[in-house]
Amino acid sequence: MSRNTWRRLLATPLYPHTLYGPVPGDLRLRLSERWSGNEARGSAILAGEIEFAGELIRNPRPVWHPPGVGPDWLAAWHGFDWLGDLIAIGASARDPARALIQSWLSENGSWHPIGWRSDVVATRIFAWIVHFDEIAGRESDRALHRMMLASLARQVRHLGRTASWELTGAPRIRALKGLLAGMAALGGARARIVRTLQALEQELAAQIMPDGGHRARNPSVQLAVLRDLIDIRAVLRAAKLEIPNPLQQVIERMAPMLRFFRHGDRRLALFNGSIEEDAILVDLALTRSETRGQAPLEAGQSGFQRLQCGQSLVVVDAGKPAVQGFDTKAHAGTLAFELSHGRDRIIVNCGGYRGSRTAWERVARSSAAHSVLVVGDTNAIEIRGDGSLGRAPAHITCERAEQDGHQWISASHDGYRTRFGQTYTRQLYLTADGEDLRGEEKLAGRAGTEFAVRFHLHPAVQASLIDESGGALLKLPSGATWRLRAAGAELSLGDSIYLGTGELRSTQQIVLSGTTGPGGATVRWALRREQPPSLRPAVSDT
Template sequence: MMSKGQVGRLAVASPDGESTSSTFDFLRRTLAEGAGKFGHFLRRPGDQVASAFWYAFKRPLFGLAPYRFSLFGPNATAVRLSPTDPWPGNADEGAEILAGNFNFAGNTLRNPAPLWRPPGAPAGWVADLHSFSWLRDLRAVGGDAARRRARDLVGSWLAANDHYSAPAWQPVILGQRLTNWLGQYEFFAASADVAFRHRLLEGMVQQARHLSRVLPGGLAGCDLIMALQGLISVGACIPGCESWLERGLALLERELAKQILADGGHIERSPSRHLKVLRALIDIRALLHASGKPVPPSLATAIENMAPILRLLRHGDGGLSLFNGSNEDTGWQIDMILQRADGAARSLLNAPDSGFQRLQAGRSVVIVDAGRPPQPGYDRTAHAGTLGFELSAGRERLIVNCGAQANHPNWQWVQRSTAAHTTAVLGDTNSSQLGPQASLFKTPRNVACRREEVEGNTWLDMSHDGYRDAFGVVHHRRLFLSSTGDDLRGEDRFEGDGAHPVVLRFHLHPDVTASLAASGDNVLLRPAKGAGWQFRARGGTLSLEQSVYLGRAGEVRRCEQIVVTSDAFPRDAAGDGLTEDADGTALRDLQIKWAIKRMTAAKTG
């Protein structure tokens, strides 16, 4: 990641999408020092800045008649390859679409009019509508009625969106639509009349021609991979479009080198985004196999390396951990992805490049965010949850983060706050400053983690300096999991030079019932199944508060959280907790110790 003080290079994209480097070091550094959205934008990698500028410069031209005519060319007459889409849809959602109810991004619109541009529709809802991923749900319903409905909706889209308009032709939405149209071609188009198939192929070729011209189109991370999948799909499936396959694969290889970290993690550090990227790469590999094309070694390596990280990020119920905008997802679908990855069932506990740690013993799993937040340009779904963790026992989730509802305006700020994670909040302030358009402004500069394992017991010693600038405080967190998995202990220490209120939050899964002891010194946790657990803390006041669980897409559930509060650091007069830094400055240490232990049958009965 480029810091403010480093010299950067601004890559200016040429019309063919390649990059030439021009040095605007002083200008870029000066502008990047400025606060606000533009300063954060310029801290992104140089190629992303150039791509976004170039796309914004050209975008007004896309709606003009000359550009529209330039998209016409030799049209394909048939689909050479109809890729098999192995991913199951949701028949209940498909039935809703048959009834005229479109349920996307947590919002339901009944018989929206006009269908493709309903006034007041949320941006996430519109994006899902135009992506056509819901064709899979209609396929799950099956029968002629679902097939005709899918065909009618695709035909309606082609009539209403036959030239550039936003957001329908935005690169990531366009790429997903091409992938989904080709993936469901046998379902809704293969048996259609010649006129419909001709119109569909003409529309796909024109959209792919536009996509090839504009990519990367200001996209980065998972979004760019999804757009590239659409271009590669058209290039592999439609005769005469082979040049787009070559261009798509060249861009993909370049992105894999940037996005897939040395340990196999995805650069955005989001379990859900990691899952989407891996699934897209698996589909691209299958498409190349089916079309008789060689699979680039970088693609095969990326799939092989990403699968173990996906296993690291799963809980005992098979679902994902809730970091950086993630949902649980469904365990059987993740199983499908891992099975199709075809890699050896390697397991990882330590992912230092990705910044995640897994502590596993007995039936207990602890997953920890022990890494620095993703750099600008890859922080679209990043949360301020540094050093947060989750705990599950068997298939029961106990301690969680709040999760996320994607594209939901009511939750986009709350779900990203430090308080929405199982970690420490200092001075009612986020450990990373939340910025506009889902970015992070100021993040911890130093996040450290040391792992030690002895006779099945595991220790993590971690720290971050996200509160140093605001309060002059460094947060240290130490976790210990016993070899039996029945004893998880933690110590949160705050080293600094001032007095600030500290709150530790432990969000509970909605299926966990919590009761605070009359003595106020412990909380009994009872999951839906299995043994109970007891939470104790020392160094702060213990209480139970309401919380919210956003871990499943489209669901908002009430839950509780354990809160440990300490009003201030120890006073000088107490003479307790005082240390000195290297130059002799007096520092105050505040320590809060806590433990979560499984209770025996005698105690829980």
Template sequence: MSKAAITPAKGGLPSRRLISDVIYASGAYQALLKSRVPKRLTHSPIDIFPGNGERADNIYQGHFEFAGFSLEQSNQEPWDAEGMPLAWHKELHEFAWLRDFSANGTEAARRHSRALILSWIEKFDAYRPYVWDEFVIARRLVAWFCYSRFLLEKEESEFNFRFLRSLRRQYVHLSRITKNKELGVDRVTSWQALLYGALSFPDMGKNSGKYLASLETELNRVVLADGCHISRNPERHLLLLGDLIGIRNTLMAANEMVPVAINNAIDRLAPAIRFFQHGDGRLALFNGGLKLPEGYCDNILSLSDATGRAPQRFPQGGFERMKAGRALLILESGEGGRRTDELSHAGLMGFEFSYGRERLIVNCGGVSDPESAWGKALAATAAHSTLGFDNINAVFPPRNTSVEEQSKVIRNEDDGNIWLDLESNGYLETVGVLHRRRLYLDASGLALRGEDQIIPERMPPSGRSHFSLRFHLHPDLSISRSASGKNILIRTASGTGWKFLTAAPRLSLEESVYCSELGERRHNQQIVITGQLIDQEPILIKWALTRLSD
């Protein structure tokens, strides 16, 4: 997989001039945001995500690390920082880092938080593109509401007035723009922010029922019947679960009824997160999701009070899970199809495999900005452990298609042994082939065998006949070729040995990249089996990964 460069924004935030930007920045529209400024808030919503006091110290010293990028800023005000990507600016303006200052807990942290907020208000209290976009402003409002008790002074003050006035202006704007947005990506955070305002502003309580109803509708849309989130991003599952726990706890603290839809979503999301957890407790890397710090998943799962076990499969979400002994395989089958606005990564039939706490076969991960060159490269089929054709991305079937067009999955189990038979049309239109993948995991978890069959339905177009079957390897592994050159030997950090073997004539080791955490780009290797379609003859590739005896 080739490397791609990230283009930073120059001169602070990049420029943008949409029709909506012109309207929202106009004096007439800004005048509509004026509203009575409350003297206090009736509630301080609950944020269950843990903060990091050391990170607050770093920010105090002028070290700003967001979205995997670092900035040293001597004047300690980062708003006009140059050379940082848009994802960095967005995370800065979302203010989730307030939880780090709250975790620090000192009076100095409180004063510095207020100073940063006042400097932000000086620059951004009027509409600015990106800073006032729906999902940035919604996350900022959630953070400001949740940490209002930490920020507000006990007596009336200039800070309190300016903070609450800005909070109210942004809240009014968010309530307006949520009315005219079409359904698309997950908007739970927008309804969360509006609900928190209805609970917190003394004169907004009458709106809480309306926003709860909108939140329930959105949850029913974005959490599928099997518990899988429409993004198919494991990290998003976890963050949504944390938000819903915070909403549930906030409603209970305000003596409000918790809707059934929220409790049901929590009960469905928790097993889904367990589905995506490898033996190290961290999440698999599908559709741009990152693995998050150690213990993060278990901490949030414990707060959910949901006890459901990890399911074996997601028929609507399109994933399969094979667990035997200490071995775990998670695969994206594509079953159930995808809507266009749900598409993220083209990893159809890609899988990850781990044994105990050690990962062996992986996907390449993601970055904070999916629109960047790096983001697009990591979303390509070639960045996943699956079949690819000449850098052409596999195509997921659309949702609600006929049975003939959908990915097919057959699962069998016998005495702990597991078989998966899968078929995909992901290259039928572009290349003219079907891809069938058969996986077998024995009951001990010590042997994984696979068969990948490429079945031409017609002659592929010119220049599209070369294929690559990729197995990306975790960077902690030591990789070498056997003396014969026909097998790949793998040794884990703990000293466990594995052997990858195949009868395919063209077997190679190539460079790859691994991005499992923000800012991480580790070199690793990938096993690649290559070949070419000739006439319309089917091709069968058999391979196996087996653990070596001690």
């Protein structure tokens, strides 16, 4: 049966009746391993401030399908992952949580393209199982206890029909997690659990690269998938089932790659639609992974590089873009980099847009929203109308070296060759003390092509131009000051946006602009930490 035929069947009035069947008297397992809820988010929900995916809806009416909301907001609301945030508040939030579940049960028995999408169903199943006793564990909750079990049984039956085909990529792994949890908790046949684990192993082989990176090349997806796999392992432990070696091995590969993407503030780098994420959640994922593997300096299959010296960290996208099927949120940021020093982010990419305005999403995905050279205000990778990637660099190269503690990489791509006749090469060099980052941006091709090297700054960085030298000073929250100098292009300071926290914030960017000559163009720049006056060498009067 084709996907379109399946979807037409799901939408018929008869379909909900096919989900009825036996209902167990109780859950067969309890999950003691869980993620910490966020009390502040829970309090906001109780106050009617429902914020997901960059959209804030106050006191939604109707509660489950308010008009005008984006699909990502609706998916998060129907997924009930926020249930842990209410539970984190304490006993006072449990009655409101029960009321919301009862409301959902009474209004959402029929299929809906978002509320009953396989990844959303899976998220809801898992949340209800994890918090089942807090919600329906009292004697006075017996009616809700029976209603939740009946609904869980129906949702698991539905997921058994849709998990393996409805979605692709990371959402399919989420769907399989929900199916495994539901079958284990409700007493599914062991043979079905084994088949679902086999389907999961096939997905892991297809989605996780040998270095542990997910094919979406998105640090937020890296975190989400790792969490899902940790949850699956917890379900198998609680059910006293054997943990397959492929599952354990993938967890052990993915955790070091998550560390790879973590800046000094313990949050994630911004590539291909990611946001910073919650530092506590990242820490907890790494702890629960039970993996001690350190972050690699390079991830060749994933296409990322790190320069790490002293307190400075540079993360570079030096790989091929996400392949078809994993590219619907991917960015045109080839050779973009981010720089942090200690807990301070300095140079950033704009980050992934969370919200329903497609125009903003296209802006965030553009090459110009990344700290990289852009030719002719054009994307190095085509972003098609359907969100997938089109024309992309045919050749991307990268090499790295280290000597006496200094680290260097050189990378290039030909994404501008077809339209502009240009090949772009970026070299980055970080000194051993981490306080001097130097770069060279080179275009090889025809004359008369306009370009701009963009350095987007974190909103906490205060930037000012230095009139006498044509450079810029960057003051960090820690009080440290960095000086940027450049040659071969005109330096200016402009406005930018920052989406790393999940909301739109204003910030600044430094732009090095120019036009290629007969030999192309070469721009050299240096970003050095200024020594405090007390540490500068004394100047002799003699």
